[in-house]
Amino acid sequence: MKPFGTEFCDHFVVAEYSDGAWSAPVLKPLENLSLHPAAHVLHYASSCFEGFKAYRWADGKGRIFRLHDHVARMQRSAVSLSLPVPDADTLAGMVVDLVHHNLADIPEPPASLYLRPTLVGTLQNIGAAAAPSSEALLFVIASPVGDYFAGGAATLKLLVAERERTTEQLGSTKTGGNYAAALGVTLAAKEKYGVDQVLFCPNDDVQETGAANFLLISDDEIITKQLDTTFLHGMTRDSILKLGAELGYTISERPITVDELIDKVSTYEACLSGTAATLSPVGALVHQGKEIPVRDGQPGPNRAKLQKALQDIQYGLATDTHGWLTEVG
Numbered sequence: 334m335k336p337f338g339t340e341f342c343d344h345f346v347v348a349e350y351s352d353g354a355w356s357a358p359v360l361k362p363l364e365n366l367s368l369h370p371a372a373h374v375l376h377y378a379s380s381c382f383e384g385f386k387a388y389r390w391a392d393g394k395g396r397i398f399r400l401h402d403h404v405a406r407m408q409r410s411a412v413s414l415s416l417p418v419p420d421a422d423t424l425a426g427m428v429v430d431l432v433h434h435n436l437a438d439i440p441e442p443p444a445s446l447y448l449r450p451t452l453v454g455t456l457q458n459i460g461a462a463a464a465p466s467s468e469a470l471l472f473v474i475a476s477p478v479g480d481y482f483a484g485g486a487a488t489l490k491l492l493v494a495e496r497e498r499t500t501e502q503l504g505s506t507k508t509g510g511n512y513a514a515a516l517g518v519t520l521a522a523k524e525k526y527g528v529d530q531v532l533f534c535p536n537d538d539v540q541e542t543g544a545a546n547f548l549l550i551s552d553d554e555i556i557t558k559q560l561d562t563t564f565l566h567g568m569t570r571d572s573i574l575k576l577g578a579e580l581g582y583t584i585s586e587r588p589i590t591v592d593e594l595i596d597k598v599s600t601y602e603a604c605l606s607g608t609a610a611t612l613s614p615v616g617a618l619v620h621q622g623k624e625i626p627v628r629d630g631q632p633g634p635n636r637a638k639l640q641k642a643l644q645d646i647q648y649g650l651a652t653d654t655h656g657w658l659t660e661v662g
């Protein structure tokens with residue numbers, strides 16, 4: 334299978350917003366978009382997206398994980414960017430139609446179909462820097478993706494950086510500009526310290542990396558930052574916290590300082606959470622030029638246990654008691 338995000342299903346679904354209304358969504362062969370060079374998104378970054386997965390079960394049907402929660406998050410992103418807000422049922426229907434059309438292209442678990450709804454402002458007006466885009470394009474593309482941990486769960490090295498990933502205003506918005514903003518810092522950290530990612534900890538507040546949430550996990554506790562506007566509210570994070578509580582872990586959603594982080598990793602596992610990789614083990618931190626191992630530097634047993642609890646639901650090996658799956662087929 335090709336690298337994550339580089340292979341696409343041959344159809345996508347598109348809807349357009351103009352004159353105050355959305356067009357009926359159309360499923361059609363994947364093609365290039367046609368945008369006017371003055372399109373709002375190209376100048377003023379009016380864009381947001383979602384990322385989540387559908388799985389194919391042994392019964393041949395598809396199951397989309399937390400579809401309605403992702404749709405709701407996309408609506409919140411659109412609101413925060415003053416973009417036209419897609420109707421929840423319409424957007425969910427676009428995703429379901431695409432998954433239905435591509436059922437045969439969903440690889441067997443642990444592989445899956447990654448889904449990427451995207452909303453961009455298309456108003457043709459470079460004078461609209463301080464005005465919302467009254468026209469928009471909404472589309473959903475699908476990408477078959479392999480097992481993230483096919484080569485085993487490689488541990489990550491993170492730079493602990495006492496600076497922000499983005500602004501507080503957009504921290505919980507899944508918008509392109511946030512990734513562009515974090516990129517320079519992350520590239521510099523890779524080059525200088527040989528790390529994989531940057532853990533953003535502005536004002537002594539351990540937040541998240543460029544595209545994943547951060548959790549500390551022991552045999553009986555999961556610690557992660559409480560929800561606020563400074564970071565992206567991951568569905569994987571939320572799912573792991575709910576499953577963790579059911580498995581008997583104490584869930585501590587509270588601020589983590591850098592000192593506490595450095596102190597805790599001698600005994601706690603550290604993980605990044607996100608749709609692409611579920612739970613990635615962190616093996617080391619770099620802080621003030623010093624490398625600090627996370628426990629023995631190896632993936633820990635609690636990560637494996639929690640990841641399995643989540644994947645068992647996604648793959649149909651355990652009952653979905655939370656109503657997280659949308660059946661397609």
Ligand SMILES: *Cc1c(COP(=O)(O)O)cnc(C)c1O
Binds near residue numbers: 565570609
């Ligand atoms: C998408 C994303 C996450 C993870 O969210 P999930 O819903 O778990 O996939 C975390 N942080 C950032 C910045 C993200 O963009």
